[in-house]
Amino acid sequence: MLLELKNMFKWVTVGGNRIFLLKDINLQVQEGEFISIMGPSGSGKSTLLNVIGMLDGFDEGEYNFLHESVHKLKEKQRAQLYKQYIGFVFQQYHLIDELTVYENIETPLLYQDVKSSERKAMVADMLDRFNIVGKKDLFPSQLSGGQQQLVGIARALIAKPKLILADEPTGNLNSRQGEEIMELFTQLNKEGVTIIQVTHSEKNAAYAGRTIHLLDGRIEKHINN
């Protein structure tokens, strides 16, 4: 098992009242799974993804990732954990404007102290694989949305994570570009990468093995595709 959430609650206190963002979440994810999360806007999809990605904390319940109890870890250890095992893909791509395609992809390796020669090889592989060798010296603003998202995914994959978390990765793309991304995810998944994606599109959700439906911070239903 890759990760497990048990009776997880997350809330914020506004004017003395608790507003629940996540309510009693129970979820098990096996290594190699491909999962979609769906639900209306404001239902807590991004919140859930951020908690799984350890970017955000929670208030009650348990979270185990590999053999670690995330809720018991210190900030630093948690960072170490997600840095090593998790890659993020965003709807707005979130590339660094001042860096070229090459440098954007390279960035995670810099924070993991990978040697320069090794970095070169890894980035070259990734550029090759995504067919963007010719664009490596361009800046994000010089790319189309689809291309930017490819770079975003390449960056998420560069450190060879076990888990990819993608928050509406196709939300800003046209349907043809979206399809390409979904096919890429399917391919990655076949290679053994676990993927959890948030999506609004039934069609894209169907690429995954199962879909989780959220409503008001609660898991409404699991559907196996």
Added chain:
Amino acid sequence: MLKTYFKITLRNLWRNKLYSFINIAGLAMGIAAFILILQYVSFEKSVNGFHENIATTYRLLNEDPKGQTWPQVEPGWAQKAKDRFPEIQAYCRFEEGVGQGIVRRNAENAEPFRETNVGYAEGNFFEFFSFNVLEGSAAAFKKPNVVFLSTATAKKYFGKAEPVGQSLTLYNQFGKANYTVSGVYDIPVNSDIRYDMVFSLETLSNPANLNDNDWAQLDNLSSQYIHTYFRINETADYKKLEQKLTTLRNELKKDKDGLVFRLQPFANVHLPASFSDTYQTSGNLKYVYILSIIAILILAIAWFNYINLSTANALKRANEVGVRKVVGASRGSLVLQFLGESMLVNLISFGLALLIVRLLQPLFNTIIEKELTFTSLLSTPAWVAGLVLLIIGSLLSGAYTAYSLSGFNPVETLKGKLVKTTKAVVLRKSLVVFQFSISIGLLLATAFIYRQLNYMQNKNLGVNTDQLLVIRGPQVDKDSTYKMRRTAFINAIAQQSFVKDYSLSGSVPGNGYNFATSGFSQPGSRKGDELKSFSFALIDDRYLNTYQIGLAAGRTFTQAETMVDWNDNDKVLMNEKAIEELGFKSPEEALNTKVQWDERKLQVIGVVKNYHHIGLQKAIDPIIFYPQSNSAYFTVRLQTDRIQDNVAQLETMFKSYFRNNPFEYFFANDNFNKQYISEQQYSKLFTTASVWAIIIACLGLFGLATYTVEARTKEIGVRKVLGANVLTIARLLSKDFLQLVFIAFVIAVPVVWYAMYRWLENFAYKVQLSWWVFAAAGIVAIGIALLTISFQAIKAAIANPVKSLRTQ
């Protein structure tokens, strides 16, 4: 890693050109001011430091009961002290001013020059002090009738010819004497003792060379005219020696004048050890401190710009921080990145600052009236302290920025929600207030210094110094025909149509008095009055007319009265202040009374209206005008505007009667205003400093305004759609900033009021600290700030709202 940081920093700087420009320009200006001032401080600290034995060398000072000190002492003490106290290894005496005169090559038709920066010095002068003797040997100076020249002076007199072995003739109060040039020396710029030429003091040990000036005898203990330096044993306690010297003085000195001896370490001759050290110095510690403080304040303003603009820029950087954290950046690595950025910005600014320093060096040198170069900076370890301060400052300003930027929560920032921390906003506002307090403070100080200077230069002096040309009287060839030639010259002047008035006098306004003395009383005086000091001015019958000085009662001298011998004269004029000091109630009461001057009786034939004979720093002195046909100065009141021609004519006339004398002249008003050089220097310094500070602070304000407008683009768009007009929006955007500038003003006012109150205490006649000057400066500051902000505010206010809303 470092390389990528470097790259991203440069790209960031390039992308945000305006922001980078403001940051770098501001910092460069701040650092440049800092370096320039550091040069000055370093130079001042280095003065005299090159003397090898500075640590064991002391200057002898006289101190009066009021604590006033001066370095001119009686020449006889040095040898007597050395004979008596074994801890004194050596002494060296030299004088400044006494030896002034005219020098010419000992050759037919050689050009005469007036030399003011010359003097007599002890035979061991070039051994006692560490001056570089380039030609000749230091020992050669021990002989009488020997002169050493500075390299520049040697060139002036002999051009390319070999100076050593040549002969110069010196005409001064000791008569005419020939000197053999036996050495050429070089004195570093950072030396207090600097002569154009030095004559061997040994010459004056021969009574034949004194020309009846008995006061100058080298073993006399009564006339204070020579500087004396002692070299003492390393182990000796100079404070003890000081007491022994005073005891010696009391033992040998007949007239008890209440003076004591002080020994001043040579190291403190230029700058005192601290403000509590009140001995006379050649440098100005206060000036050094004021400049240092200004340097640091200006630098602080620039760093605050950096902090303010970088944290305001956080809006743009937040996303990057978020992404970096998500892909695994630790806070530490982000801090390092931002710190590196600030270092780079500081480094670029430093480079630019060096360029600015090069460009502004001449301007700065005129303000400071020193010949500073970049190497002045390296003359003392002060530059190390400066560098450390620069590094610490840039680290701190960078560290704060790094700390606040690296602290963002990635979930928040990636959502595009930047939490505005009130702490950061409060800090930013405080820094702006601080920057403007300093700028406004400097502006206010400038206004008052300028007003005081202006007041002094324009106040009615009671004497009219306009269009008055003053010619220095001749000194060479004062033989038996001199009086006749002088009369002829005066008559020639009187016949010129452009001459309105003329006069002969021993002193002129702006150049002090002939001397000051006590011992005056009148029948009605109280005991103690005879101790009051009166200043003496030697004038002829035309002086009051020529200078247009009024009479309160009586008459001025007649021509015959000015011809009477000094000791036979029994008539004087006094100014109103003098008769008041003597206890007379009115000019009429004083008129025709006889006042006692020791054993002599002098009849007051007229009372002169008070006028300013010296600068307005000092209150009007009691003056006694003594009739003399003294020819130290010829004053001519010109009638026309063709001054160039007139001066040329006067020169021809002067030369025809006084061959071998240089024709030297000055204008009485320029000469009078020379007394305000120090105030003029302060005025220039503060003007420059305040302009500099205001520019840097406004750069920052402009940057902040730009960001605020950017951050509020959407709000502005919505407001416009809802019907707000340009004025309301511009006002909305400017209001916050103007509030800060106003607070800064309120803070600056009392500080400046106090500082200026203290400064104005130096002046007997001074301007008021009027409220309207404060108000005017406040309005100017707010006006400048408003101008700075309104550019961005108005641009935002007139922008098309549809456009700004769409891009959001």
